Amino acid sequence: MNIGYYPGCSVHATAREYEESLKAVASVLDLGLDEIPDWSCCGASSAHATNHLLGVALPARNLALAEAEEMTRVLAPCAACYGRLSNARFELGRDQALAREVGVVLRRPFRNSVQVVNVVEILQELLPRISQRTVRPLAGLKVASYYGCLLVRPSKVTGFDDPEAPTSMEQVVDATGAVSLQWNKRTTCCGAGLSLSRLGSVVRLGHAILNDARASGARAVVVACPMCHSNLDFRQAAINRSRQHGAPGRAGELPILYITQLVGLALGIAPSKLGLQRHFVSTRPLLERLLEQQGMEVA
């Protein structure tokens, strides 16, 4: 099976391991990724927050390029890209006047025929294959699945899972043999784009999320978004230092894994091929425990 692929800006830098693990997993699962030629940024939060038309036109350019390549579905691993591409598709479908305006701006034919899917959605489709090709079940690993915002909201835009009580990530986690935990902050925002401009907010929100995950007994948090990862992994040192919120210190460190990394481990892909060495919160203790259980040595 092949699918159109919209990488998004962050997988070429801070979220490098997301793409590395996605490609490694896709290859084992026989999923071909056809990158949209000459794709451009979706505009993420800054475009739609300052200019509505730009916020639709930038993602629409990419959907039009995909359509020109006769792609019917496009996979966007970043939840923010997924949200903006889905939103453009949705708004162009409901608002004729906007669709005409965007048509004028784009200057290319566009029938709005391309569907947008996220990584969890595609893994969910491939569940039987994941179960079948799992060679190292992650038995006993307690995992908190963190959806964040834009995978599931608003549901009329994404058309994916339930916005209040989603289950898709847990289904994927279960297929790896790991244990999905019940916890409260699964769909609470991590602070997203405020990481640079208002770190205090990101620390406050991240603290609540990580605390709840720890309280539920999690050994790792699984995410499907570069911004969630950055705010919970890269910013975890700041979160754990924050006295204001009761600092858990280094003892409270919680590894943040991309869902593709978790699946990759179960599929027997080497941790280094999944970019697990690139995190700020070390994944090594987790890997050591895991591989010890499986009677293997850390690569």
Add this chain to the structure above:
Amino acid sequence: MDPTDEQRPILASQVLERVGRDPARCYQCGKCTAGCPMSAEMPIKVGQIMRLVQLDRRERIFRDSSIWLCLTCETCSARCPMDCEPATVLDALREMVVQRDPALLPVRIRAMHQAFLAQIRKNGRVFEMGLVMGYKVRSGALMDDMTTAPGLYARGKLALTPRKLRGIADVQRIFNACGAQVGSGVADSLRYLGSRR
């Protein structure tokens, strides 16, 4: 029942015109404020903003930081029983502020949007190192994150040069067209957003 065009306040009509969502339908149930992760930090909560729109109190909204703290996490839009999409309404309000006077934005948040859009305009994609540098120059927060760059580099997470698109002219044309389309003020604002202070 939906308000008629005569009943709808001016600001609500302008929001409806811009983004196709009608704030006049809001009956103040408070679900948006209750679910908003930024309520604790917002001087004016999202449900109050919806009410202020209905009351045409634009100055109260435009001269406050609250709309700029919204994360667009879409919790409010997912839960609104009247399908008002408060997050989309806030987009419209922010666009109106940008068009009127970008100086009304909180400095750091304005710097972030400026730097982000400048990246797309210049490279077609966001080059993260350029984004951070652009943000620092515009916000004056030069010392922020000084200690994190080496860690990013050591993990192979810092791209040192931008990749430029073949279709960069295409992207730049879209920026210009969007500015010109929605009124003369926006072209200037976007140019402002794309330039250094």
